[in-house]
Structure formats: structure tokens, C-alpha cells
Amino acid sequence: MSTDTSLVTRSHEENWLPxxxxxxxxxxxxxxxxxxxAAAQSEHKPNEEFTAMVGLAxxxxxxxxxxxxxxxxxxxxxxxxxxxxxxxxxxADALGEICNMIAGNFKNKLAGTDDRCMLSVPTVISGGxxxxxxxxxxxxxxxxxxxxxxxxxxxxxxxx
Amino acid sequence: xxxxxxxxxxxxxxMRKIVERSLRQAGIELEKVVEASNGAEALxxxxxxKVDLILCDINMPVMDGLEFVRQAATVExxxxxxxxxxxxxxxxxxxxxxxxxxxRGYIRKPFTPDQVxxxxxxxxxxKQ
Numbered sequence: 001m002s003t004d005t006s007l008v009t010r011s012h013e014e015n016w017l018p019x020x021x022x023x024x025x026x027x028x029x030x031x032x033x034x035x036x037x038a039a040a041q042s043e044h045k046p047n048e049e050f051t052a053m054v055g056l057a058x059x060x061x062x063x064x065x066x067x068x069x070x071x072x073x074x075x076x077x078x079x080x081x082x083x084x085x086x087x088x089x090x091x092a093d094a095l096g097e098i099c100n101m102i103a104g105n106f107k108n109k110l111a112g113t114d115d116r117c118m119l120s121v122p123t124v125i126s127g128g129x130x131x132x133x134x135x136x137x138x139x140x141x142x143x144x145x146x147x148x149x150x151x152x153x154x155x156x157x158x159x160x
Numbered sequence: 161x162x163x164x165x166x167x168x169x170x171x172x173x174x175m176r177k178i179v180e181r182s183l184r185q186a187g188i189e190l191e192k193v194v195e196a197s198n199g200a201e202a203l204x205x206x207x208x209x210k211v212d213l214i215l216c217d218i219n220m221p222v223m224d225g226l227e228f229v230r231q232a233a234t235v236e237x238x239x240x241x242x243x244x245x246x247x248x249x250x251x252x253x254x255x256x257x258x259x260x261x262x263x264r265g266y267i268r269k270p271f272t273p274d275q276v277x278x279x280x281x282x283x284x285x286x287k288q
Contacts, residue, residue: 031178040216081177093174100219101269102170104248108268115251119219121171 013158017141023105024154026146027098032079036145036152044144044151049073049128050092052099053122057086060107062138062158066099070126072150087129096122102154163191164212166184169202169228169252170246171220174267179215181274186277188284194223199228207278213284214238216263218247226254234249242283246271 018033028036050073053065070091078084078102100122107117126150131147137160162243167184168176176195183190196202196208200223202216214232215221225245232238245258254267265279 027270028185077174080174082181085179090174093172097172097175104250104269108248115253121219121221140199142161143197 019109023102025103039142039144039146046151046153052095052127054099054103055121057118059116064103065155067153091125095108096124163189165192167194167211169196170217171197182273182276185273199223208250214243218249233262
């Protein structure tokens, strides 16, 4: 397949935010058993104590990250495991899988991209005392969704 | 329905638990659940367990799910055991590769227990 398709797809990336939000909503509904709703970023800023990241390579290069506070990450893990999430390792594993499924669901919704885009295994950082420096200098799409009233940020940082 | 032994292969322990729960919700009675976190561990598990069903992720470290399916096809103890992929990789080429290698079903993550039921019961020869 030629790179022309990739260029056509990338030319619409300003319209991808609703696709990301739909991908997040579906993952939470099916795997967490909870509905999330997009919220105004200016009013809701999560305390980023947990950050899960999945790398994208191929037709799309960049990183998809999911950030939330520790209590929210713990609640997500509990909902996924049915109250048996009792360690930080399980919480990190759960958030990493959520990020992985959002990235996969998102790329599967982009016509012509799913076949030519690979995902890395997830990485999860706990603790908020870090700075994020991406070598990807392209578009950054960010949305905030409310899970049980608490904000979760989802960020897609793409290489230009 | 007879009780079965399932081998669940995923690098996420959380996902292995969710897959196990989904199997139970699908009405599949589990005698035993064997867990493996990659394809190499799954091949080793096949040597020491009598398995009736394998559910396998694709993106895993050490040995991915597609390589596992290819290698399992050459393992005597794995012959005839249905393999169903459960993965975030939803592309047509991944589905074709998995089915060509010998997988009998393909479930995309995220999934519902009903989807697990829909794809797993037929490969076990059970009616939904």
C-alpha cells in the first residue's frame, strides 16, 4: 500500500478527537462497566499520579497516554477485577491494559491505518514528579473525560 | 457441559483474570485455568497440562501470539486444541495471519462476555 493513504489519513487528524473519545468510551463501557463523558479541559485537570503509555509505530508514530490520580487508577482496577485489586502492580497493569485497548480501538477506527500501525506493550509510570519530553514534534490531541466524576486525561502525541 | 481446562495466554495478569471471568460468565465450567504470560510459557505449559481450550493475546514480549499459534501447530500435545485469539490488534491482516496459522476464533479487545460466548462456544462444539 502506498504512503498516499497515510497522508490522506493524517490530513484529517484535527478531526480525530471525537474518535479518541469514542474509543475511550467503548473501552470503559465494555471493560470497566462504567460510562465516561468528555468534559471541558479548562475545568477538569487530573492529578497525574498514574500515567500509562503505549507507543505507536508505522503509519502513525507517537505515543498515546492515559493519566489520572491514584484513587481513580485504583477504582478502575477494582472495577476490572471485581474488588480484588490489592497491589500497586495490579493497578498499574489494569491502567496499562486500558491504555493498550484505547490505542488499539482508536487505530482500528481509522480507515486504512489499522493494518499499518503497530502498538508497543504498555508502560506505566506511578508518581507525578516527572516531566514528559516527547521527540515527536507533531500534533498533540488531548481530551479529558469524567469517570465517576473524576477526570482522566487522554493524550495522543504524534510525530509530524 | 463438561468441565474444561483453559490455557489463558496474556502478558497482563489483569486481562487473564478478566478472560477467566468472561469464560465463567459464558457458562463454561472450568476444571482448571492455566496461565502463561507469553507464547514460550504457553508452549511449556502445554507439555505439563492437558488443555481443552487456549485463549491467546497477540502482542506479548518473548514470543508473540502469532508465533505461538504457528509453533503450537507442530506440537503433538497441542493438536486439536482450539485456539481463540483475544487481542487489541483488529486489522484484517492480523485476523488472516492468525486463522491461517491455525487459530479457530478471533476476539477484538475491548470485548463483552457475550462476544466471548459467541466465539468460544462454537469452537468447543457447544450450542449458544
